[in-house]
Amino acid sequence: MVVETTRIPSDALQSFTSDVLVGFGVKREHADQVAEVLVASDVQGIDSHGVPRLKMYTDRLRDGLVNLDPKMTVITETAATLALDADNGMGHPASIEAMNRCIAKAKETGLCMTTVRNSNHFGIAGYYAAMALEHGLCGVAMTNATPLVVPTGAKRAYLSTAPIAAAIPAGKEKPILLDAATSTVAWGKIEIAQRENKPIPAGWAVDADGNITTDPNQAVALTPLGGARETSGQKGFGLGLWIEMLCGQLASGPWGAHVKGSRDEVPGPTRTGHAFMAWRIDAFTSEDDFKAGIDRMIQEIKSLETVDGVDRVMIPGEPEYEAEADRRANGIPVHPVVVEQIRMIGREVGVEAPF
Amino acid sequence: MVVETTRIPSDALQSFTSDVLVGFGVKREHADQVAEVLVASDVQGIDSHGVPRLKMYTDRLRDGLVNLDPKMTVITETAATLALDADNGMGHPASIEAMNRCIAKAKETGLCMTTVRNSNHFGIAGYYAAMALEHGLCGVAMTNATPLVVPTGAKRAYLSTAPIAAAIPAGKEKPILLDAATSTVAWGKIEIAQRENKPIPAGWAVDADGNITTDPNQAVALTPLGGARETSGQKGFGLGLWIEMLCGQLASGPWGAHVKGSRDEVPGPTRTGHAFMAWRIDAFTSEDDFKAGIDRMIQEIKSLETVDGVDRVMIPGEPEYEAEADRRANGIPVHPVVVEQIRMIGREVGVEAPF
Numbered sequence: 001m002v003v004e005t006t007r008i009p010s011d012a013l014q015s016f017t018s019d020v021l022v023g024f025g026v027k028r029e030h031a032d033q034v035a036e037v038l039v040a041s042d043v044q045g046i047d048s049h050g051v052p053r054l055k056m057y058t059d060r061l062r063d064g065l066v067n068l069d070p071k072m073t074v075i076t077e078t079a080a081t082l083a084l085d086a087d088n089g090m091g092h093p094a095s096i097e098a099m100n101r102c103i104a105k106a107k108e109t110g111l112c113m114t115t116v117r118n119s120n121h122f123g124i125a126g127y128y129a130a131m132a133l134e135h136g137l138c139g140v141a142m143t144n145a146t147p148l149v150v151p152t153g154a155k156r157a158y159l160s161t162a163p164i165a166a167a168i169p170a171g172k173e174k175p176i177l178l179d180a181a182t183s184t185v186a187w188g189k190i191e192i193a194q195r196e197n198k199p200i201p202a203g204w205a206v207d208a209d210g211n212i213t214t215d216p217n218q219a220v221a222l223t224p225l226g227g228a229r230e231t232s233g234q235k236g237f238g239l240g241l242w243i244e245m246l247c248g249q250l251a252s253g254p255w256g257a258h259v260k261g262s263r264d265e266v267p268g269p270t271r272t273g274h275a276f277m278a279w280r281i282d283a284f285t286s287e288d289d290f291k292a293g294i295d296r297m298i299q300e301i302k303s304l305e306t307v308d309g310v311d312r313v314m315i316p317g318e319p320e321y322e323a324e325a326d327r328r329a330n331g332i333p334v335h336p337v338v339v340e341q342i343r344m345i346g347r348e349v350g351v352e353a354p355f
Numbered sequence: 356m357v358v359e360t361t362r363i364p365s366d367a368l369q370s371f372t373s374d375v376l377v378g379f380g381v382k383r384e385h386a387d388q389v390a391e392v393l394v395a396s397d398v399q400g401i402d403s404h405g406v407p408r409l410k411m412y413t414d415r416l417r418d419g420l421v422n423l424d425p426k427m428t429v430i431t432e433t434a435a436t437l438a439l440d441a442d443n444g445m446g447h448p449a450s451i452e453a454m455n456r457c458i459a460k461a462k463e464t465g466l467c468m469t470t471v472r473n474s475n476h477f478g479i480a481g482y483y484a485a486m487a488l489e490h491g492l493c494g495v496a497m498t499n500a501t502p503l504v505v506p507t508g509a510k511r512a513y514l515s516t517a518p519i520a521a522a523i524p525a526g527k528e529k530p531i532l533l534d535a536a537t538s539t540v541a542w543g544k545i546e547i548a549q550r551e552n553k554p555i556p557a558g559w560a561v562d563a564d565g566n567i568t569t570d571p572n573q574a575v576a577l578t579p580l581g582g583a584r585e586t587s588g589q590k591g592f593g594l595g596l597w598i599e600m601l602c603g604q605l606a607s608g609p610w611g612a613h614v615k616g617s618r619d620e621v622p623g624p625t626r627t628g629h630a631f632m633a634w635r636i637d638a639f640t641s642e643d644d645f646k647a648g649i650d651r652m653i654q655e656i657k658s659l660e661t662v663d664g665v666d667r668v669m670i671p672g673e674p675e676y677e678a679e680a681d682r683r684a685n686g687i688p689v690h691p692v693v694v695e696q697i698r699m700i701g702r703e704v705g706v707e708a709p710f
Contacts, residue, residue, distance in 0.1 A: 075639075075640070076637075076638065076639060076640070078464065078465035078466070078638045079434055079435065079464055079465065080434065080435035080464050080465050080466040080467075080638075081465040081466050081634065081635075081638040081639055083638075083639045083640060109433065109434055109435050109464075110433035110434065110435050110436040111433070111435040111436050111466060111467075111468050112435075112466075113466050113634065113639075115639050115640075138600075138605075151656050151659060151668050152668070152669070153661050153662060153665040153667070153668045153669065154656070154659040154660065154661060154662070154668045155659065155660045155661060155662050156659060156660065158655065158656055158659060164594075166593075166597045168596075168597070168600050176596060176597075176600075178593035178594070178596065178597055180587075180590040180593055180594065181590075184581065184586055184587050185587060201585050201586065203586050204586075209662075210660075210662040211662070225580060225581050225587060225590055225591065226539065226580050226581060226582075226591075227581075227582070227586055230556050231539055231556065231558050231559075231582055231586075232535075232539050232540060232580060234669070234671070235535040235536075235580055236580065236581075237671070238521075238533035238535055238671035239519075239533070239535065239594075241523075241531060241533065241652075241670075241671060242521045242523070242531075242533055244652070245493075245523050245531075245649065245652075248648065248652075249640070249644075249645045249648035249649055249652070250493075250636065250639050250640060250645065251639070251640070252639070252640040252641070252644065255648070255652060257652075257655060279436065279468065280436075281605065282431075283431065283433045283435075283436040283438075284430075284431060284436055284438040284468075284470050284605050284606070284607070285430070285431070285438060285470075285604070285605060285606070285607040286607070289604075289607065290604045290605065293603065293604035293610070294600065294604055297596075297599070297600075297603075297604070297610060297612075300513065300612060301506050301509070301513055304506060304509040304510065304511060304513060305509065305510045305511065306508050306509060306510060307508060307509070307510050307564075307565040307566070310508040312508070313506050313507070313508045313509045314507070314508065314589070315596075316589070316592070316593040316596060
């Protein structure tokens with residue numbers, strides 16, 4: 001059965017999302033920031049992290065699990081490091097503020113790493129990494145979340161998908177923007193397969209016994225990047241552990257297994273942690289040479305001969321730039337199930353969808 | 356045919372390796388450092404990066420491609436950043452010096468990132484990351500090298516295996532030590548399969564047409580971590596690009612495709628680049644809490660129920676600690692082909708192997 005997908009203008013989707021969040025008690029400034037990050041995700045074609053997640057956020061707001069008037073505080077600070085406490089506010093405004101502070105310190109010192117504890121789900125990591133680009137800096141963003149990834153050889157999830165995003169300024173070319181979970185895929189891709197009722201490739205996920213499954217409805221956990229041990233799944237596991245450490249123990253908070261989420265029997269603040277980095281290119285080298293080198297690398301990779309059946313080699317960020325060009329012009333395709341779901345959420349707080 | 360493998364005491368292997376390097380004109384202090392890193396690799400069971408690589412190093416020394424009397428210089432420096440030029444010296448002494456300087460600055464400032472250009476192959480990245488542990492710091496080490504990894508969708512190699520190593524201090528448990536190429540496997544694993552004449556798993560490597568091969572002798576390039584696009588090889592490609600940038604453009608030097616190696620028709624200095632990081636835990640959080648959290652994470656992961664056919668879940672670094680306990684006590688198993696090869700290299704400079 002072919003399902004008709006609605007195209008919604010990004011502006012309409014963004015203002016609706018902000019209005020709904022305000023309806024749930026979020027301050028307008030914060031609601032605008034959350035809506036901006038969510039719709040940026042949809043615009044870039046990362047459907048797994050956009051407005052389809054609105055239900056997850058409003059469920060937690062309805063249950064009073066998020067602080068609507070958070071005061072971000074500094075735990076400790078040096079010239080190049082900053083540890084923040086987000087006071088259980090929404091993850092997106094907390095992360096925008098943390099990355100802005102990280103950028104300001106990096107501009108001053110050359111390099112900064114910033115951790116955040118007591119935060120919540122922050123959407124796409126790439127949004128925050130890319131903030132560094134506006135200042136000519138390199139940026140990195142990482143987060144933990146609820147456990148979804150099986151350590152290589154284990155039956156059950158222990159780590160979160162522990163994504164890392166990295167933004168690299170270019171000269172004439174568009175910046176390189178990597179945004180990758182350290183699981184084989186993001187959980188959102190399983191949810192999309194569930195919504196579309198399609199099988200998933202072997203190697204993405206495991207069932208309740210820890211065995212690989214192709215049925216998205218049987219999937220309970222993800223494999224680390226690399227998949228099985230034979231194909232080096234333990235590397236994805238190790239990278240995930242490293243990111244969990246930065247966003248967990250180093251941030252003075254819990255890591256994957258102990259981050260709360262919607263699956264927990266006793267609900268509570270998620271206590272999500274993030275880590276951000278930014279550095280000035282001219283703290284290391286000539287900015288012009290750096291950018292010319294990045295341009296050359298991009299151009300050389302794009303001109304590589306492709307294997308049979310592949311049109312061209314894509315640079316990290318390129319699929320997102322192409323989706324953005326299409327979706328800013330033609331609207332964001334949203335699955336009818338999601339459209340109906342967010343309309344209902346809006347009605348709950350008296351906000352009528354303009355679509 | 357079963358091949359008899361010789362066990363060589365690590366001390367004997369290390370002093371022999373140092374003597375051979377001195378025979379090729381390397382200063383004793385540097386030769387000791389190279390030998391220490393190579394034998395550390397063998398001791399930890401990372402056979403792909405130990406003395407079997409001695410031929411690669413001595414070939415370059417014989418051809419006069421490495422500076423025997425390098426003077427490391429500072430390109431630029433801030434409180435938290437340091438960019439060094441290794442003056443085409445051997446990679447191991449250059450990296451030990453760079454990591455020591457990175458550690459010293461991190462102790463002062465809280466965090467430091469250090470790049471190195473005009474260096475050479477440095478062996479195992481994990482050695483340098485682990486140096487931070489002796490000072491109670493977290494450490495990271497990365498390098499580029501000659502191109503060996505195909506960007507997702509391309510026919511030929513463009514990136515190096517761009518490894519990243521990360522060391523995380525623990526309390527009562529042993530430190531977590533991740534050392535992972537961003538390719539599915541290290542090229543050394545293909546070489547081992549070639550030496551042992553065994554097929555390789557599908558997904559590790561591609562042949563001259565860019566197609567997956569299981570014949571190690573047909574393999575000319577590696578896949579990025581994740582393998583094919585369906586299993587997210589583009590993530591390993593993206594992580595590799597990021598590491599190439601740090602060790603290449605940011606370090607004021609070339610990246611994978613332009614790093615020279617033994618495969619080049621016109622030989623020259625490799626112009627290898629590295630990047631190192633170190634940070635003080637107490638710049639972010641309480642050291643005691645951090646270490647207790649790492650211990651708890653290790654203990655919880657090790658106590659997870661395993662999937663059928665797997666004895667236990669291994670923490671990154673654990674296989675290396677176990678190999679080390681065995682090999683320090685019982686000697687390092689070295690393949691007879693390698694034993695004969697390094698004996699011959701020794702004889703070339705008048706150094707007789709004591710094994």
